[in-house]
Amino acid sequence: MTNWLEDPIRWIAEWLYSVLVGWGILPSVADVILMITGAAILSTLALLWVLFLIWFERKLIGRIQDRFGPNRVGPWGIFQSVADMIKIFTKEYITPQGADKVLYNLAPVLAVASVLLIWAVLPFTRSIMGVNLNVGVVYIVAVGGGGVLAILMAGYASNNKYAFLGASRAVAQLISYEVPMVISLLVPVLLAGSMGLNDIVQAQSVPYLVMAPVAALVFFITSMAETGRAPFDLVEAESELVAGYNTEYSGLKFGMFFVGEFLHSFTAALLFAVLFLGGWRGPFVDQVPLLGLVYLFIKTMVIYFLIILVRASVPRFRIDQMMDLNWKVLTPLSILSFLVTAVIAKVLEGQFLFQVLGLLAGNVILLVLFMEWGERRNKRNRRPMVSQPRPLATPASDETSMAQS
Amino acid sequence: MSAFQIVFLLIALLTLFSALMVVFARKTIHSAFWLILALFGVAATFATLAASFFVVIQVAVYIGAIAILIIFTVMLTRRSMEESGDQLLPGWGWAALVVLIVFGGLVFMLLQWQGIFQPPQVLTAGGENLENLGMALVMPDRYVIPFEVASVLLVAAMIGAIYVAGDHKKRS
Numbered sequence: 001m002t003n004w005l006e007d008p009i010r011w012i013a014e015w016l017y018s019v020l021v022g023w024g025i026l027p028s029v030a031d032v033i034l035m036i037t038g039a040a041i042l043s044t045l046a047l048l049w050v051l052f053l054i055w056f057e058r059k060l061i062g063r064i065q066d067r068f069g070p071n072r073v074g075p076w077g078i079f080q081s082v083a084d085m086i087k088i089f090t091k092e093y094i095t096p097q098g099a100d101k102v103l104y105n106l107a108p109v110l111a112v113a114s115v116l117l118i119w120a121v122l123p124f125t126r127s128i129m130g131v132n133l134n135v136g137v138v139y140i141v142a143v144g145g146g147g148v149l150a151i152l153m154a155g156y157a158s159n160n161k162y163a164f165l166g167a168s169r170a171v172a173q174l175i176s177y178e179v180p181m182v183i184s185l186l187v188p189v190l191l192a193g194s195m196g197l198n199d200i201v202q203a204q205s206v207p208y209l210v211m212a213p214v215a216a217l218v219f220f221i222t223s224m225a226e227t228g229r230a231p232f233d234l235v236e237a238e239s240e241l242v243a244g245y246n247t248e249y250s251g252l253k254f255g256m257f258f259v260g261e262f263l264h265s266f267t268a269a270l271l272f273a274v275l276f277l278g279g280w281r282g283p284f285v286d287q288v289p290l291l292g293l294v295y296l297f298i299k300t301m302v303i304y305f306l307i308i309l310v311r312a313s314v315p316r317f318r319i320d321q322m323m324d325l326n327w328k329v330l331t332p333l334s335i336l337s338f339l340v341t342a343v344i345a346k347v348l349e350g351q352f353l354f355q356v357l358g359l360l361a362g363n364v365i366l367l368v369l370f371m372e373w374g375e376r377r378n379k380r381n382r383r384p385m386v387s388q389p390r391p392l393a394t395p396a397s398d399e400t401s402m403a404q405s
Numbered sequence: 406m407s408a409f410q411i412v413f414l415l416i417a418l419l420t421l422f423s424a425l426m427v428v429f430a431r432k433t434i435h436s437a438f439w440l441i442l443a444l445f446g447v448a449a450t451f452a453t454l455a456a457s458f459f460v461v462i463q464v465a466v467y468i469g470a471i472a473i474l475i476i477f478t479v480m481l482t483r484r485s486m487e488e489s490g491d492q493l494l495p496g497w498g499w500a501a502l503v504v505l506i507v508f509g510g511l512v513f514m515l516l517q518w519q520g521i522f523q524p525p526q527v528l529t530a531g532g533e534n535l536e537n538l539g540m541a542l543v544m545p546d547r548y549v550i551p552f553e554v555a556s557v558l559l560v561a562a563m564i565g566a567i568y569v570a571g572d573h574k575k576r577s
Contacts, residue, residue, distance in 0.1 A: 028408075103438065138461045145469025149441070152476055156434060171473065 008290065009128050013038070042130065043116045050259050051081040053266055057308050064312040091251035096159055099248070104157035107150045108249065108256035114146030115264045122270060123198040125280045125292035136197040137185050140271065141178070144226065147264070148174045151235075151245050154257070158248035166244030169319070170235040174226060176326045181222035183334040187215035187341050188275045201279035209276045211359045214337035214367055216276040218330050223268035224307060225326075227261065231314040232322065265307055266300070273299035333370055340366050409524075412453055420446030429492070434476065441472045458535055 013034055020030040055070060055078055062069025070077030095104060118140055120130035133139055148171055155167020189195050191211060192203035209216050225232040236244035246257045273279060277299045280292025317325070344362045348355040423442040430436045448463040494500075515521050541547040 100434075133457060135458050135461045138458075138465060142461045142465035142469055145465060145473070148473055149468070152473065153438075156476075168477075171477070175473065 039120070039130070042119060046116060046119055046263060047112075047259060049266070050262050051085065052078075053262050053304075054081045054084075057262070060305070060308050061312045064309070085255075088252055088255040093253060094248075094250045096248045098159040100157035100159070103153045104248075105253070107154035107157060108253045108260075110146055110150035110153065111260040112256050112263070114143055114150060115260050115267055117143045117146065118267050118271070121197055122274060123201055123279055124296060125289045126198075126285070127289060128293070129198060132196055132198045134194070134196045134199075137189055137195045137200075141182055141185070144174075144178065147260075154249070155245040158245070160248050162242040163245050163247045166235055166242075166247070170228060170245055173228070173232065173235060173322065176323065177222045177225040177232075177330075180218050180326065180330040180334040181226065183331070183338055184215040184218040184222065185275070186338055187212045190338070190342060191345060197274055197279075201274060201281060204278040204281060206356050207276060207278040207281075211356055212276070212337065212341055212363060213360070214333065214363045215341070216272070217367075218334045218337070219276065220272060220303075220306075221325075222330060223272065224265070224310065225322075227265040227268055229261070229265055229307070230311040231317050234316055234319055234322065266304055269300045269303035269307060270296070272303045277303075329374065333366075336366055336370065337363065409453065413450070416446050416449045416453065420450070431492075437472060437475045440475070441468050444468055444472065458538075 016037075017030055017034060020033060021027055025033070058080070059069035059077065070080035073079040073083050095101065121133050121136040121139055123129040123132070151167050151170045151174070155164045155170070158164070188200050188208050191208060192200040194200060194203070228235045236246075246254055249257060273296055279299075280289075280296045282291060282295035285292050285295065340362045341359060344358045345355060348358045420443050423439045423446065426439040427436045427443060430439055444463065444467040448460045448468075451457075451459040451463060542552045543549055
């Protein structure tokens with residue numbers, strides 16, 4: 001029996017296990033029951049947590065835009081999301097004519113599931129986690145494919161042009177941004193020498209934000225794009241696409257897409273905290289492991305705050321700008337940072353302090369050079385105007401007609 | 406029959422059924438989604454063998470990339486891909502013959518192998534040694550040539566795709 005103060009979750013699990021075995025249930029069956037209970041509790045808590053996140057985000061964006069935000073239901077409007085949730089439960093489901101029924105109903109489920117599956121491998125404290133999968137990082141990438149699939153399903157099955165256009169756009173965006181994200185994920189894997197998330201946390205005696213700031217920056221931007229929020233929310237650009245892939249969804253089915261999106265951006269912040277900020281590490285965490293949970297959530301909330309701040313202050317990208325940012329900036333930057341990290345980490349292997357300082361210096365130099373190069377390139381080839389301004393009365397010369405054709 | 410065998414049979418049935426549905430579905434997009442389920446079944450089989458790396462790679466590569474590519478092509482040709490006529494082609498008997506011969510050959514080959522009658526070995530912790538796999542891929546006397554050939558093929562495909570998608574009007 002472990003001490004209950006040290007590790008309450010495991011203590012409860014062991015107690016439940018002994019109770020179940022005491023009732024005469026086979027040990028292997030008791031194991032399965034415990035696993036299912038744990039999964040159910042974790043995913044329910046995650047979904048309930050979204051209620052708070054929605055209120056938090058609305059309130060914060062309200063303050064940024066000089067409004068009050070929700071302030072009617074409960075103190076500071078904190079129960080607003082609960083009221084919204086009850087409202088959305090009671091709404092009617094509408095299935096459009098010509099929709100592909102099975103796929104249409106499967107899509108919202110898959111959208112939420114693909115986000116919740118990530119939570120299975122996140123280490124909340126030293127010992128509280130679903131599984132310590134030794135290929136955790138690849139698992140996260142693989143599970144992300146489910147979200148893409150859900151959007152595709154929703155767009156196809158709705159039998160609506162705008163939903164379909166939105167889905168095509170979303171998938172193009174998600175698949176493109178997966179490339180720099182995966183490369184930037186390689187950097188912590190390289191430094192920790194493991195793909196398991198808990199091993200990566202344990203290896204961070206110095207947070208990887210210090211050792212690999214460029215990879216952290218790329219991961220931050222790409223994970224924001226993966227969640228499809230502003231400034232990357234052209235998936236649901238209202239003026240062009242109505243509401244994107246979820247145009248035809250109503251009631252709780254729309255609610256699931258909505259919850260999935262909020263949970264996804266929180267999960268992205270959680271992943272950033274785990275991979276680059278040292279997860280549950282912090283002072284006194286060896287004596288009281290439960291403190292790790294507090295540290296992890298503080299770090300996550302800081303990152304989540306940043307994500308909302310970016311959402312509230314940056315305008316939406318145009319599609320060519322978004323693709324430019326991905327393929328011409330983030331992808332080469334992530335490849336370069338991977339190369340620089342690999343070389344420096346190998347050359348300075350053994351002397352830990354020099355390794356950290358060398359990596360930091362290398363990354364900063366890389367970033368400065370890269371930005372300088374980008375600046376020069378921008379000056380050299382300015383974006384051409386769509387058509388030259390010309391007086392109305394004169395006939396078009398050869399040059400302008402060429403430009404227009 | 407142990408629980409392990411029951412799980413294996415269920416997964417195998419699911420995989421085979423969805424593989425059949427890939428062929429029999431009338432809409433091509435349904436075939437693509439059934440294909441995803443079939444590939445998922447293969448991943449689940451890997452999971453029962455405790456080969457977590459292969460599970461994850463199977464999902465990432467086949468479901469995350471190839472299936473999405475297929476669905477993209479299918480979706481962009483939506484109306485023309487709906488089949489309404491007879492699903493059997495005239496020469497289906499010959500195809501069935503070839504399939505039977507290949508299947509019989511595979512079963513025969515597998516029966517020659519002793520390992521098929523033994524229960525799978527339980528892997529010890531760390532028994533799935535990824536380092537060996539990584540080393541084998543870059544060792545000259547192992548798989549370095551197939552590995553490099555595959556990389557060259559992928560790069561060629563990528564360059565070809567960029568060329569096809571590129572804007573040729575500017576040059577002419």
